[in-house]
Amino acid sequence: MCAVQLNDELEALRARVAKLEELQARSQETEKQLVLSNQRLAGILSIAQDAIISIDAQQRIQMFNRGAEQIFGYTAGELLGEPLDVLLPDRFTKPHKSYVEEFGKGPDVARMMGERREILGKRKDGSEFPAEASISKLVQPDRQIVYTVILRDITDRKEKEDELRASREELRRLAAHIESVRDEESKRIAREVHDELGQSLTVLKMRLTSLTGEIGARDPSLEHKLQELIDNVSVTMETVRHIATQLRPSLLDSLGLEAAIRSHVEGFQESTRIDTVVDLEKLDPEPDPQLAIALFRMVQEALTNVARHSEATRVMIGLKKVPDPVPFLRLEVSDNGKGFNIQKTRRNSLGLVGMKERAFNLGGDVSVQSQPGRGTRMIACIPLEKRQ
Ligand SMILES: Nc1ncnc2c1ncn2[C@@H]1O[C@H](COP(=O)(O)OP(=O)(O)OP(=O)(O)O)[C@@H](O)[C@H]1O
Ligand SMILES: [Mg+2]
Structure with missing residues (x-):
């Protein structure tokens, strides 16, 4: 091999080494970015108050963040590798399993917040709580599916909703009660106005009429005044009848x-x-x-x-x-x-x-x-x- 040829090969080798060094530097940078991004994700997961739980295709727990620890009362160490079932009331494990499988086969990548389903969770101490959950899936390069469930304990909200419903119900009953008391009261006042006041006015009118008969012949000017009084009483009687009808439509009872x-x-x-x-x-x-x-x-x-x-x-x-x-x-x-x-x-x-x-x-x-x-x-x- 001549010196020129050797030189060329050396150059080519150097170029390849430089290329490899550049590739290595890039891959180190990518790795650094990946570590950073993982740290960022870990930071987010650890401060999230919601439970964030990843499960594999067999629905075994792969990741259990701090929020999940607080909500369910387990430590991550206790649950990694365990089936998701431990976090659900027994009666829901079967339907939930098939729900997740069905979601895995379906075209949806995630069931978003808006489509959140309300479910029940089970704490370590066996107590149950209402929760709102959403699920997403990721198909990994090896075709294995990883699901991530985000879950929120909504006990407080439920309690507030129940309280609100109960107090609305109470208000309704109160309003209905007021209406019925008002009807009863109106009926009573109407009866009194009609019977007591109406009767008194009728008697008054009768007396005035007979008085007109007695006095009229002797004193025509007094007769005129009495007639005015009778007319006044008639108008008042009409008003009383109107008030009584407004209070309690007597026709409702009679006709x-x-x-x-x-x-x-x-x-x-x-x-x-x-x-x-x-x-x-x-x-x-x-x-x-x-x-x-x-x-x-x-x-x-x-x-x-x-x-x-x-x-x-x-x-x-x-x-x-x-x-x-x-x-x-x-x-x-x-x-x-x-x-x-x-x-x-x-x-x-x-x-x-x-x-x-x-x-x-x-x-x-x-x-x-x-x-x-x-x-x-x-x-x-x-x-x-x-x-x-
Ligand atoms: N037939 C109508 N045409 C136009 N506006 C109406 C009619 N009925 C109700 N409204 C409107 O709806 C409002 C609420 O009616 P509502 O009967 O509850 O109260 P209101 O008549 O104002 O007071 P009240 O408590 O004495 O009945 C009224 O203030 C009025 O603006
Ligand atoms: Mg009105």
């Missing part, structure tokens, strides 16, 4: 719901001059008194709202019996007025809330549909037999 609504509508039309169409089905048998008063009060409130807020020129009131899915009464009051934005109703107005509570108390529901400029429609559906 039934349909007559009571018609009579109320008559008064409404007279005082507001709003064109009112009434389409009431004859109910046979009459709905029970609690249901009848509820529907009557709803018509009253809806019409008061029409008069106070709607600027409508036309109102429609419909009441009919619907046989399905269970026999119920459907009351509708709609107007062609200015409508309103339901989201923006005042928090302290009680009319619509009262209607809803009355309906709810009888196992039914009220919906109000309205939009500015598009009129308002109130629909109440109440079962004829109270649902339990």
Whole structure:
């Protein structure tokens, strides 16, 4: 081999060594980055309050962070290599196992926060707790799947939700109680106003009439004054009757719901001059008194709202019996007025809330549909037999 050839080969060798050195440097850098990134991940895992647990394809625990230790009461050392089942109540282990397997076979890479499922976890001491979990999967280069579960203990939230539900329920019962007390009270006052005051006025009117007969012949000017008094008493009697009817529609008791609504509508039309169409089905048998008063009060409130807020020129009131899915009464009051934005109703107005509570108390529901400029429609559906 000549010197020139040797030199060339030496050069090529040097170039290869330089290339190898560069590759080695790059790989060291990558390794450093990998270590850094692992440290960063470990840092995140250790401060996360959620439990972060990785399992292999056989659902054995591969990683168990500090959050998981705190939530479940195990140390990572106790659980690495153990089946995930230890963290679940026995009755859920089977379905959960197949859920994870199914997820492994499916196209989803992760079931995200929004699709979180609520499950129950089991602590080391055997106690159970409600949890929210999400799962992701990673197919490794050797085709083995690693799942990572992120889980949060939601005991506190659940308790708060339960408390909130209970206090709402309590408020509902209270509202229903207030409505019924109000109805009873109105009934009592109406009776007293009608019977006591009404009777006294009737007697007064009779006395004045007979007095007019006695005195009139002797003193015509006194007769005129007495007649004025009688007229006054008549007007007062009419007012008393009106107040009593407002408090407790006596027609509701004597002639039934349909007559009571018609009579109320008559008064409404007279005082507001709003064109009112009434389409009431004859109910046979009459709905029970609690249901009848509820529907009557709803018509009253809806019409008061029409008069106070709607600027409508036309109102429609419909009441009919619907046989399905269970026999119920459907009351509708709609107007062609200015409508309103339901989201923006005042928090302290009680009319619509009262209607809803009355309906709810009888196992039914009220919906109000309205939009500015598009009129308002109130629909109440109440079962004829109270649902339990
Ligand atoms: N038919 C209607 N047309 C237009 N706006 C309406 C109608 N009915 C209700 N509203 C709107 O909805 C609001 C709430 O009605 P709601 O009956 O609950 O309270 P309210 O009538 O203001 O007071 P109240 O507690 O005395 O009934 C009203 O203030 C009004 O703005
Ligand atoms: Mg109102």
